[in-house]
Amino acid sequence: MLTVATLAAVAFVTWAIAGGGQGGGATPVAQVEAWAGALTHTAPEPEPEPDAEPTTAEAGFDLTALSTTDPASPWVVVNKQHPLTPSDWAPDDLVAVDGVQVRAAVATDLEAMLEAAAADGVEILPRDGYRSYAGQAAARAAVEQRRGFEHAERYSARPGFSEHQTGLALDVDSASNPSCDLQTCFAQTAEGRWVAEHGHEFGFLVRYTPENTETTGYAPEGWHLRWVGRDLAGWMHAEGRTSLEDVFGVPGGSTYLEQ
Numbered sequence: 001m002l003t004v005a006t007l008a009a010v011a012f013v014t015w016a017i018a019g020g021g022q023g024g025g026a027t028p029v030a031q032v033e034a035w036a037g038a039l040t041h042t043a044p045e046p047e048p049e050p051d052a053e054p055t056t057a058e059a060g061f062d063l064t065a066l067s068t069t070d071p072a073s074p075w076v077v078v079n080k081q082h083p084l085t086p087s088d089w090a091p092d093d094l095v096a097v098d099g100v101q102v103r104a105a106v107a108t109d110l111e112a113m114l115e116a117a118a119a120d121g122v123e124i125l126p127r128d129g130y131r132s133y134a135g136q137a138a139a140r141a142a143v144e145q146r147r148g149f150e151h152a153e154r155y156s157a158r159p160g161f162s163e164h165q166t167g168l169a170l171d172v173d174s175a176s177n178p179s180c181d182l183q184t185c186f187a188q189t190a191e192g193r194w195v196a197e198h199g200h201e202f203g204f205l206v207r208y209t210p211e212n213t214e215t216t217g218y219a220p221e222g223w224h225l226r227w228v229g230r231d232l233a234g235w236m237h238a239e240g241r242t243s244l245e246d247v248f249g250v251p252g253g254s255t256y257l258e259q
């Protein structure tokens with residue numbers, strides 16, 4: 001919005017930069033900006049919309065800065081085409097948050113996120129974080145036994161192919177509606193809506209969404225959060241990108257890599 005005051009300020013600044021009134025001598029830019037500020041303070045520009053704020057993309061976000069194949073990297077891509085290598089890899093810096101194991105860097109952001117949600121009256125309950133190869137094998141076998149192979153293929157990774165093994169992912173429950181825990185309706189709970197809206201502020205993605213099912217190879221899981229760090233998560237949110245596969249240009253999908 002251009003106001004009369006703003007236009008006057010622009011004209012004044014243009015005059016000042018051109019050396020107006022100073023016999024051609026230079027006017028410090030800081031001084032000119034201070035004058036402009038003084039002239040416009042009665043007619044401030046409206047607050048920019050959050051989406052209109054400068055993004056890291058505009059600052060030249062470097063998508064090659066970290067490895068996407070090293071299981072220790074915050075940006076590692078693990079999917080049905082990309083198992084952990086080696087398959088029995090385990091993190092060495094696990095810590096517990098509310099009884100759930102995640103890597104140290106994740107824990108810091110997770111604690112901050114839980115606190116921020118609580119301040120909004122939303123109680124997110126961490127349920128399940130790091131799983132070893134053997135732990136994932138057991139979890140997968142349990143799902144398969146309970147719901148059958150086809151269901152397990154859509155919701156539960158084969159051992160060696162789970163993000164949970166990286167220590168960078170966790171599942172969360174809803175305090176307000178426990179009947180939606182690990183259910184599609186979690187996304188509509190207060191907790192599910194909060195993590196979808198604010199998770200990126202703390203470095204987390206809702207990894208499997210209705211938009212990226214084909215790309216990720218998983219049905220939507222509003223409860224499965226993957227930590228990638230605040231820079232990448234914030235950039236993806238600002239750019240409207242929902243999958244790591246899309247961002248890094250690596251294959252995913254529902255077919256497992258032949259081993």
Ligand SMILES: [Zn+2]
Pocket residue numbers: 164169170171223224225
């Ligand atoms: Zn999960």
